[in-house]
Amino acid sequence: MVEQGTTRVKRGMAEMQKGGVIMDVVNAEQAKIAEAAGAVAVMALERVPADIRAAGGVARMADPTIVEEVMKAVSIPVMAKARIGHFVEARILEAMGVDYIDESEVLTPADEVYHINKQEFTVPFVNGARDLGEALRRIGEGSSMLRTKGEPGTGNVVEAVRHMRTMMSQMRKVQGMSKDELMNEAKVLGAPYELLLYVHEHGKLPVVNFAAGGISTPADAALMMQLGADGVFVGSGIFKSENPEKFAKAIVEATTHYTDYVLMAELSKGLGNPMKGIEISTLTENEKMAKRGW
Amino acid sequence: MKIGVLALQGAVAEHMRMIEMAGAEAVAIKKVEQLDEIQGIIIPGGESTAISKLMNKYGFIDALIDFSNKKKPVFGTCAGLILIAKEINGTDTVHLGLMDTKVERNAFGRQKESFEVDLEIKGIAEDFRAVFIRAPYIMEVFRGEVLATFEDKIVAARDGHLLATAFHPELTLDPRIHRYFVEMVKEYQS
Numbered sequence: 272m273v274e275q276g277t278t279r280v281k282r283g284m285a286e287m288q289k290g291g292v293i294m295d296v297v298n299a300e301q302a303k304i305a306e307a308a309g310a311v312a313v314m315a316l317e318r319v320p321a322d323i324r325a326a327g328g329v330a331r332m333a334d335p336t337i338v339e340e341v342m343k344a345v346s347i348p349v350m351a352k353a354r355i356g357h358f359v360e361a362r363i364l365e366a367m368g369v370d371y372i373d374e375s376e377v378l379t380p381a382d383e384v385y386h387i388n389k390q391e392f393t394v395p396f397v398n399g400a401r402d403l404g405e406a407l408r409r410i411g412e413g414s415s416m417l418r419t420k421g422e423p424g425t426g427n428v429v430e431a432v433r434h435m436r437t438m439m440s441q442m443r444k445v446q447g448m449s450k451d452e453l454m455n456e457a458k459v460l461g462a463p464y465e466l467l468l469y470v471h472e473h474g475k476l477p478v479v480n481f482a483a484g485g486i487s488t489p490a491d492a493a494l495m496m497q498l499g500a501d502g503v504f505v506g507s508g509i510f511k512s513e514n515p516e517k518f519a520k521a522i523v524e525a526t527t528h529y530t531d532y533v534l535m536a537e538l539s540k541g542l543g544n545p546m547k548g549i550e551i552s553t554l555t556e557n558e559k560m561a562k563r564g565w
Numbered sequence: 566m567k568i569g570v571l572a573l574q575g576a577v578a579e580h581m582r583m584i585e586m587a588g589a590e591a592v593a594i595k596k597v598e599q600l601d602e603i604q605g606i607i608i609p610g611g612e613s614t615a616i617s618k619l620m621n622k623y624g625f626i627d628a629l630i631d632f633s634n635k636k637k638p639v640f641g642t643c644a645g646l647i648l649i650a651k652e653i654n655g656t657d658t659v660h661l662g663l664m665d666t667k668v669e670r671n672a673f674g675r676q677k678e679s680f681e682v683d684l685e686i687k688g689i690a691e692d693f694r695a696v697f698i699r700a701p702y703i704m705e706v707f708r709g710e711v712l713a714t715f716e717d718k719i720v721a722a723r724d725g726h727l728l729a730t731a732f733h734p735e736l737t738l739d740p741r742i743h744r745y746f747v748e749m750v751k752e753y754q755s
Contacts, residue, residue: 272682272683273680273681273682274680274681274682275677275678275679275680276677277680277681279681279696279736279737280679280680280681280696280697280698283576283679283696283698283733283736284676284679284698284699286576286579286610286736287575287576287610287611287612287643287644287698287699287733288611288612289574289575289576289577289578289611290572290573290574290575290577290611291574291575291611291612291615306614307618308618309574309614309615309618309619310612310615311574311611311612311615312612346614346670346671347612347614347615348612348675348676348699365677368674368675368677369675370675370676370677370699371676393677394676394677395676523615523618523619524619524622527573527574527595527619528595
């Protein structure tokens with residue numbers, strides 16, 4: 272019997288993206304640059320996070336015209352963002368044939384309590400997380416891939432580092448726990464017990480976990496890989512840099528050869544200016560996207 | 566016996582786990598120099614365009630052609646099947662051009678059309694759970710043997726020391742195809 276949208280098919284798709292770079296693009300031309308640089312997928316958006324930040328107001332799902340334009344331009348998978356909890360935006364993206372949906376804090380949340388019940392979809396979802404509890408809640412809802420939230424559109428890697436380190440450290444702790452302690456830990460983290468048991472037994476998440484939110488140089492990408500990321504999302508970092516083609520290629524190579532420092536020194540020469548970036552402490556609490564999602 | 570998995574991008578760890586389950590030692594191959602230490606190689610699933618860019622950049626094209634010319638077995642899964650094919654439908658692009666096949670990319674549709682199904686694979690299994698993810702298929706096998714079809718499309722084939730599947734045998738815990746490849750490597754070693 273042929274089965275579609277199974278957990279294995281949805282999670283498997285993310286497995287194929289491992290070791291790769293997923294790039295934010297806003298039109299066909301950028302999508303082609305990303306594909307030519309060796310991106311494993313593109314995220315089709317109306318604006319990159321840095322511009323969403325600058326524009327203010329309510330950020331919603333992109334105009335389907337842009338998503339379609341990108342889907343026609345490249346043969347690699349195309350992802351698109353729906354607002355947190357906005358299952359109708361997600362259904363529209365699914366109907367369009369988008370390969371992966373990002374239920375994203377970069378957009379303005381549509382629901383302040385519930386995330387989308389992703390189990391019911393055939394298309395797989397990626398979600399952001401800051402810690403293990405949040406990660407396991409999203410997997411419980413049916414997410415097939417995770418990423419750190421970081422702080423999108425800042426070009427500042429510090430929050431992605433914090434989220435990845437937190438998750439890795441919590442997983443090591445859970446792995447070392449006695450089984451007697453797991454139910455209480457599930458309560459403390461707000462995580463489903465069965466998924467916590469999986470982490471205890473395997474020392475890792477049952478899905479792929481990428482880094483996202485503030486990665487803007489080849490060294491940033493390699494740093495996240497060394498901290499345990501399976502791959503990286505680069506949002507504003509490529510097309511807000513001085514030379515997108517060069518940055519895109521260099522970040523792809525650094526993600527593959529993330530411990531080859533001689534190579535990375537070569538890759539990092541003469542790239543031009545990366546995106547300008549924002550110091551996190553200058554953001555007000557309301558401006559922090561990582562706080563969206565529960 | 567050591568079997569490599571090309572580790573530029575894609576589902577590397579899963580293949581390594583399956584090679585170990587099939588009783589051989591697995592090595593992640595990131596540099597061409599490492600090809601000397603292995604007797605066979607798996608080119609994994611991933612994004613064929615991304616893997617191809619990195620293969621070109623790091624000299625893997627000539628090195629893997631040379632590896633195959635020495636009759637050391639090569640197994641391509643999904644993207645790997647595309648990378649070892651001699652012809653890709655609708656393009657002039659050839660990556661490694663090892664296996665005398667013509668293939669079609671993303672042939673079953675986009676991700677929401679991806680699926681899993683039980684397949685009969687000649688000489689390997691009668692009921693192999695095959696996971697197809699934005700999968701290609703083989704339009705024609707010009708030389709060699711068809712091992713499996715799905716809805717009349719060729720999804721597994723072998724030509725001597727070359728093996729290809731459109732699906733992902735590394736995503737299940739069934740090591741039969743990897744065991745078959747390990748036997749192939751043994752065969753060509755002697």
